[in-house]
Amino acid sequence: MSPQGPAHKRQLGDETGRDLAATASPALQVVGRSAPRKDALEKVTGSAQYTTDIVLPGMLHAKVLRSARAHARIESIDTGAARQVPGVHRVVTGADIPQHIVPFYGYFIKDQPIVALNKVRYVGDIVCAVAAETEAAAIAALRLVQVTYEDLPVAGDIEQALADDACALFDEAPMGVVPTYGDGASAQLRPRKNVCFQFNYRTGDATAFARCDHVFEDEFRFSRMTHYHLEPFVSVADVRGDAMQVWASCQNPFPLRKELARMFKVPENRITVHVPYVGGGFGAKNNVKTEAVSVLLSMLTGRPVRFCLTMEEGFLTNTQHAAILRLKTGVMADGRLVARQSEILLDAGAYSDGSPLVTEKAGYRIPGLYRWEHIDTACLCVMTNTAPAGPFRGFGGTQTSWASESQIDMIARRLGIDPYAMRMRNLLKLGDPFVPGESGIDSDLREGLDLVCKEVGYHQRTHDTSGTVRRGMGISIGFKDGGGVSKPAQARVKVSTSGDVFLQCGTVEIGQGARTALSQITAEILGVPLDKVSYAPINTDYLPFDQGTNASSGIAVMGQAIERAANGVRDQILAFAASQLGVDSSALQLGNGAVLQGGTPHPLAPMVMRHYGGTGFEFSADGFFKAAGDRHAPLEAPCVFWEIGWGAAEVLVDTATGKVTVLKLVASGDAGRAINPLMLKGQEDGAAVMGLAQALFEHMIYDNQGRLINADPLTYRVPLAEDLPLDFVTITQEQGHGPGPFGAKGAGEGTILPIASAIANAIHDAVGVRITRLPITPVRVLEA
Amino acid sequence: MSDDAALVNGQSECALRLTLNGAERTITVPVERTAADLLRDDLRLTGTRIGCSRGVCGACVALVDGVPAATCSMFAFQLDGCDVQTIEGLAQEGKLHPVQQAFVEQGAFQCGYCTSGMILLTKALLEQHPRPDRATITEWISSNVCRCTGYAQIIAAVEQAAARLAGEEKT
Numbered sequence: 001m002s003p004q005g006p007a008h009k010r011q012l013g014d015e016t017g018r019d020l021a022a023t024a025s026p027a028l029q030v031v032g033r034s035a036p037r038k039d040a041l042e043k044v045t046g047s048a049q050y051t052t053d054i055v056l057p058g059m060l061h062a063k064v065l066r067s068a069r070a071h072a073r074i075e076s077i078d079t080g081a082a083r084q085v086p087g088v089h090r091v092v093t094g095a096d097i098p099q100h101i102v103p104f105y106g107y108f109i110k111d112q113p114i115v116a117l118n119k120v121r122y123v124g125d126i127v128c129a130v131a132a133e134t135e136a137a138a139i140a141a142l143r144l145v146q147v148t149y150e151d152l153p154v155a156g157d158i159e160q161a162l163a164d165d166a167c168a169l170f171d172e173a174p175m176g177v178v179p180t181y182g183d184g185a186s187a188q189l190r191p192r193k194n195v196c197f198q199f200n201y202r203t204g205d206a207t208a209f210a211r212c213d214h215v216f217e218d219e220f221r222f223s224r225m226t227h228y229h230l231e232p233f234v235s236v237a238d239v240r241g242d243a244m245q246v247w248a249s250c251q252n253p254f255p256l257r258k259e260l261a262r263m264f265k266v267p268e269n270r271i272t273v274h275v276p277y278v279g280g281g282f283g284a285k286n287n288v289k290t291e292a293v294s295v296l297l298s299m300l301t302g303r304p305v306r307f308c309l310t311m312e313e314g315f316l317t318n319t320q321h322a323a324i325l326r327l328k329t330g331v332m333a334d335g336r337l338v339a340r341q342s343e344i345l346l347d348a349g350a351y352s353d354g355s356p357l358v359t360e361k362a363g364y365r366i367p368g369l370y371r372w373e374h375i376d377t378a379c380l381c382v383m384t385n386t387a388p389a390g391p392f393r394g395f396g397g398t399q400t401s402w403a404s405e406s407q408i409d410m411i412a413r414r415l416g417i418d419p420y421a422m423r424m425r426n427l428l429k430l431g432d433p434f435v436p437g438e439s440g441i442d443s444d445l446r447e448g449l450d451l452v453c454k455e456v457g458y459h460q461r462t463h464d465t466s467g468t469v470r471r472g473m474g475i476s477i478g479f480k481d482g483g484g485v486s487k488p489a490q491a492r493v494k495v496s497t498s499g500d501v502f503l504q505c506g507t508v509e510i511g512q513g514a515r516t517a518l519s520q521i522t523a524e525i526l527g528v529p530l531d532k533v534s535y536a537p538i539n540t541d542y543l544p545f546d547q548g549t550n551a552s553s554g555i556a557v558m559g560q561a562i563e564r565a566a567n568g569v570r571d572q573i574l575a576f577a578a579s580q581l582g583v584d585s586s587a588l589q590l591g592n593g594a595v596l597q598g599g600t601p602h603p604l605a606p607m608v609m610r611h612y613g614g615t616g617f618e619f620s621a622d623g624f625f626k627a628a629g630d631r632h633a634p635l636e637a638p639c640v641f642w643e644i645g646w647g648a649a650e651v652l653v654d655t656a657t658g659k660v661t662v663l664k665l666v667a668s669g670d671a672g673r674a675i676n677p678l679m680l681k682g683q684e685d686g687a688a689v690m691g692l693a694q695a696l697f698e699h700m701i702y703d704n705q706g707r708l709i710n711a712d713p714l715t716y717r718v719p720l721a722e723d724l725p726l727d728f729v730t731i732t733q734e735q736g737h738g739p740g741p742f743g744a745k746g747a748g749e750g751t752i753l754p755i756a757s758a759i760a761n762a763i764h765d766a767v768g769v770r771i772t773r774l775p776i777t778p779v780r781v782l783e784a
Numbered sequence: 785m786s787d788d789a790a791l792v793n794g795q796s797e798c799a800l801r802l803t804l805n806g807a808e809r810t811i812t813v814p815v816e817r818t819a820a821d822l823l824r825d826d827l828r829l830t831g832t833r834i835g836c837s838r839g840v841c842g843a844c845v846a847l848v849d850g851v852p853a854a855t856c857s858m859f860a861f862q863l864d865g866c867d868v869q870t871i872e873g874l875a876q877e878g879k880l881h882p883v884q885q886a887f888v889e890q891g892a893f894q895c896g897y898c899t900s901g902m903i904l905l906t907k908a909l910l911e912q913h914p915r916p917d918r919a920t921i922t923e924w925i926s927s928n929v930c931r932c933t934g935y936a937q938i939i940a941a942v943e944q945a946a947a948r949l950a951g952e953e954k955t
Contacts (some may be wrong), residue, residue: 004801043896044884046831046871053830230835279897511895623798678891689934713836721935
């Protein structure tokens with residue numbers, strides 16, 4: 001089997017292009033190989049079970065009435081006729097929520113109601129929920145609900161929301177918390193009207209600007225995409241007495257459990273969250289989405305309740321953050337970067353969701369991977385009357401990479417310096433701290449940049465200005481601090497009498513291949529073939545705690561907990577075997593599924609049964625990992641790993657029509673060590689194509705009155721196979737500096753980051769105009 | 785009785801005869817039932833996924849008389865007299881179809897939600913074009929959405945399956 005697709009090139013640090021599996025250390029048997037996914041058989045035969053497939057006896061179906069007003073006070077709701085519809089069991093408005101329930105949810109700020117209480121804040125806000133025997137009956141009932149509103153002024157975008165005369169979305173500040181920060185970082189809740197959270201970071205001396213030869217100020221606009229996960233937001237809740245079970249298409253079952261416990265006043269040990277396969281998330285499926293409605297209705301009806309959104313409703317449930325980014329950058333005439341001051345305004349939509357965290361990260365990432373004497377950042381999370389924004393692949397890094405890598409290019413051209421040379425001059429070196437108090441950069445940035453430049457032929461590019469169609473090339477380096485902030489991970493590995501291995505951890509299989517890659521790590525350490533390792537289903541009663549499947553933390557954070565658990569159970573087995581064999585455990589190792597003493601295998605089962613009895617025993621060990629806190633690190637603890645995406649693009653620009661054709665797109669990430677190269681390539685391809693779509697066409701089109709114009713699957717355009725560039729190359733680097741098992745880093749988000757700026761930079765290279773607003777449509781190119 | 789009932793001579797239910805994954809079936813369904821709901825809810829063939837419910841994404845594709853059809857956007861009664869194939873009918877006696885095998889080997893899926901539709905689409909493509917060129921593959925695959933893979937590995941899987949079915953093992 002060849003793991004390499006036709007357009008895939010592998011690259012090691014030495015640029016010899018040797019096959020990864022062949023170059024993996026000969027000691028490695030499972031890691032570094034493109035083993036077929038553990039979920040492959042279920043997914044290609046259709047038997048894989050998702051939350052959409054869960055059916056419980058007596059299950060009711062929920063549907064909700066959504067506001068068609070962007071901002072309005074609710075004057076009255078009449079549900080009388082709806083309650084009479086055959087099959088309807090319960091109709092719930094804000095007034096019907098039982099008093100003992102805390103009806104708000106959110107991450108840092110608890111501002112989103114289960115059902116609107118007195119006002120609606122965006123088109124799509126939930127006004128009323130119904131549980132009925134069928135979805136059709138629930139929809140029929142909702143058609144009979146009469147609502148009268150008093151319209152309020154609409155803050156349809158960032159600028160309207162920040163205007164002096166803007167109408168406040170929240171009259172009073174909702175309950176919220178601010179994290180503790182280290183050197184240079186700070187944050188505050190609600191610093192001004194319609195701003196729910198502000199993050200600041202500052203280092204160095206502001207007088208640095210005065211010493212610069214040039215100071216450039218530029219503004220960039222970032223568009224907003226929806227996640228478009230194909231499996232809808234869906235949950236099934238079954239509340240029985242004081243206990244509940246919830247099946248959810250969810251990326252973070254343990255935080256969901258905690259939030260439901262807080263809202264519904266149920267102990268966490270009376271809530272079981274099950275997560276079957278998740279049909280895509282890309283960040284959207286963190287924290288409460290459909291679950292509060294299904295739990296509330298199940299509680300009120302005494303029946304299991306399924307709540308499955310349509311894709312149109314999904315568009316109105318969670319999105320990426322649109323943004324305005326203003327950068328003031330001071331440089332010396334020779335291209336040395338000195339100081340950057342930035343103001344970032346993120347469009348959070350109507351409820352805070354994950355926005356404060358995205359605000360923190362965008363504010364932190366705006367300097368890019370360069371040396372600076374002075375950084376001064378303010379990032380504001382602006383509430384508007386649009387759909388709530390939240391975590392989205394790249395998590396603020398996509399916005400900042402767009403602006404920062406565009407401006408670096410612009411400054412280089414203004415100074416008459418090649419953009420490549422400008423970057424090479426200023427990039428941080430391997431091991432340099434990102435900012436004071438931070439961990440060192442764990443990739444050689446120049447090596448990666450040279451790689452993508454070589455692949456696209458950057459240094460050989462020529463400019464023919466004779467025709468109307470011009471050719472150009474652009475490069476970019478996007479990044480994010482990966483692995484979450486100070487994120488803990490716990491895992492358990494058990495080995496049965498017969499040597500079968502049980503891996504238990506809370507990382508959700510959302511498509512990224514967690515079951516396979518984490519099992520490969522376990523199998524490698526325990527010296528067993530991959531098929532000897534099983535991956536436990538996600539059930540919060542039995543699994544060790546986990547904060548969630550996000551921040552590219554699976555390999556680099558959870559992987560370290562698994563490594564420790566597997567090492568622990570290995571040591572137990574070796575110590576046990578040593579005592580049985582009467583030798584020192586240092587004389588033993590695990591391999592080929594047995595205990596090896598020199599070349600002699602000792603099967604585990606006879607030893608176990610001799611000692612523990614014929615019914616057997618299980619060896620079990622837990623592993624824990626958390627980056628150590630450090631008060632000098634700006635974000636509580638040093639970053640676990642740096643997720644970097646290098647990009648290069650070659651474009652044709654038709655100066656008569658404004659049409660941009662991407663001839664070649666090169667994207668590269670550094671995995672440190674690829675645990676499963678084939679799956680890794682799929683992640684890097686997918687992220688790059690998402691970036692390509694954002695660059696050229698995909699976006700949510702809001703008018704300035706809070707109305708989403710392309711609010712359906714047909715008019716909201718996502719990339720199709722035909723949108724791939726003629727030449728599309730992803731390059732997996734394995735530089736080997738990662739903190740995870742076998743030198744691995746996290747992956748899966750890096751290659752979305754550099755694409756839009758690489759394409760904008762290529763357009764500038766081709767035709768000398770600068771596009772500062774996404775997506776880069778033909779009209780915008782013509783106007784520029 | 786719903787307005788839709790008029791479509792089937794005023795009845796609220798109708799009896800369908802179809803061949804489903806090779807077996808003759810007679811099924812009585814409400815006239816307003818979609819084909820996808822028939823497959824998923826009544827017959828529990830949940831390998832047919834519902835993504836957009838608007839005939840756009842292709843997660844719900846089944847082969848109806850060999851042609852890929854968005855079952856979310858057709859009525860169950862439209863299957864009367866048809867030969868219907870779902871993902872559950874593809875593997876024979878525990879052996880994966882060459883298209884399924886190629887998807888596994890090329891890593892042509894991640895979350896798996898589009899996979900049933902993509903595999904059936906590929907099967908239909910290869911029946912019409914046993915050795916499709918890249919443009920033909922791209923044109924066909926562009927009728928379904930995959931949000932995870934970026935399509936390169938799907939295209940590779942189609943090429944591998946074509947080579948396998950044509951008896952030329954891909955290197």
